[in-house]
Amino acid sequence: MKMSSQYHDTANPLVSQLVGLLDHTLEESPDQFGTQHWHSLLWNLHNVRPEDWDAEPAPGSHTIRDIANHIGIVFLTYENHVFGDGTRSWDETAIDGSSPGNEPEEMISWSREAHSRFRSSVAALTDSQLAEFCP
Amino acid sequence: MFGNRQSPGHTGAITMSDPKAQIAVKELLTLFDHVLEEHGFGWDHWHSILWNLHNVVDEEWEMTPAGDGRTIRELIVHLGVSFLMYDNHAFGDGTRVWGDWTIDGTAPGSSPTELKTWIQDAHRCLRGSIARLADDELGTLRKAPWGEAYETRRLIELQIQHTLYHVGEINHIRSLLQGNDDWDHQDMGRENE
Numbered sequence: 001m002k003m004s005s006q007y008h009d010t011a012n013p014l015v016s017q018l019v020g021l022l023d024h025t026l027e028e029s030p031d032q033f034g035t036q037h038w039h040s041l042l043w044n045l046h047n048v049r050p051e052d053w054d055a056e057p058a059p060g061s062h063t064i065r066d067i068a069n070h071i072g073i074v075f076l077t078y079e080n081h082v083f084g085d086g087t088r089s090w091d092e093t094a095i096d097g098s099s100p101g102n103e104p105e106e107m108i109s110w111s112r113e114a115h116s117r118f119r120s121s122v123a124a125l126t127d128s129q130l131a132e133f134c135p
Numbered sequence: 136m137f138g139n140r141q142s143p144g145h146t147g148a149i150t151m152s153d154p155k156a157q158i159a160v161k162e163l164l165t166l167f168d169h170v171l172e173e174h175g176f177g178w179d180h181w182h183s184i185l186w187n188l189h190n191v192v193d194e195e196w197e198m199t200p201a202g203d204g205r206t207i208r209e210l211i212v213h214l215g216v217s218f219l220m221y222d223n224h225a226f227g228d229g230t231r232v233w234g235d236w237t238i239d240g241t242a243p244g245s246s247p248t249e250l251k252t253w254i255q256d257a258h259r260c261l262r263g264s265i266a267r268l269a270d271d272e273l274g275t276l277r278k279a280p281w282g283e284a285y286e287t288r289r290l291i292e293l294q295i296q297h298t299l300y301h302v303g304e305i306n307h308i309r310s311l312l313q314g315n316d317d318w319d320h321q322d323m324g325r326e327n328e
Contacts, residue, residue, distance in 0.1 A: 013159060013270075014158065014159060014162055017159055017162060017163070017288070018162070020292075021166070021292060021295070024292065024296060025296075028296075032285075032286075032289055033285070033289060033293065034279070034283050034285070035281075036279070036293055036297075038300075039293075039296040039297060039299075039300045040296075057200070057201070057311060057316070058200070058311050058314065058316060060316075060317055061310070061311065061316035061317060062316055062317065062318075
């Protein structure tokens, strides 16, 4: 089996490379990784049962919902502070007024959207902008 | 407080007109370096193997938080063997087997100090092969340890993703063992850096 890449932006190959890596933190394609596509956020949520989302492996420890929520907020806060007006705070979870929700499907949809926001800003960069300093 | 931090791999404007250039390779190499140890991130340098081992006390290397499961020692050996296997099968003669943990005859050892030295050596083996690549070789198909052919860039990416995946497990095992799997302790030890 041969695995090939779908990322070939000849104008900005470095940005394209980083966008590919960022995409794969959300979801890895079996076409590109074969059986080894099990590191991503969505893959690691696909077999979480509804009751597991809020279960604590030890009293007071992080839940899966806590961690998924944290990852989404990090996407949003980085996007806003690196590429936007820098006004978003860590406790702001809403995307255009929509909160992460309670159901797994809602959380997954929200995580996708948070990732998409950050991805769009990264993808809009040129290679020459990668060395610019950001807050 | 934010300072201005520039990656050592970046020297300003980026062009990739030279097919023998190593611009994309150096970007991947920097990312691969940071799975072992992060530099240039200020205090936000807590995702790497070595950082997540620094506050594992000796007896915790062999412990599991609840019943059966993987120990931190097992995960470190697995990461090191993955580095060695990917290096040998993608860039070498493809003869190394998963059960071979040695580097030039040296086994991982049993003490945390020995294991940390060994994982750095294993990382260095794969890093050396990546560092010799040119950008136009990143699309070359090479063998994964299980025999399938992948683009070279995807094999390198797998070793970045795979490492971070298991580093997260190490952090989780340690924090459950120490009873500090919470937001208040996520900075643990960093105040001394």
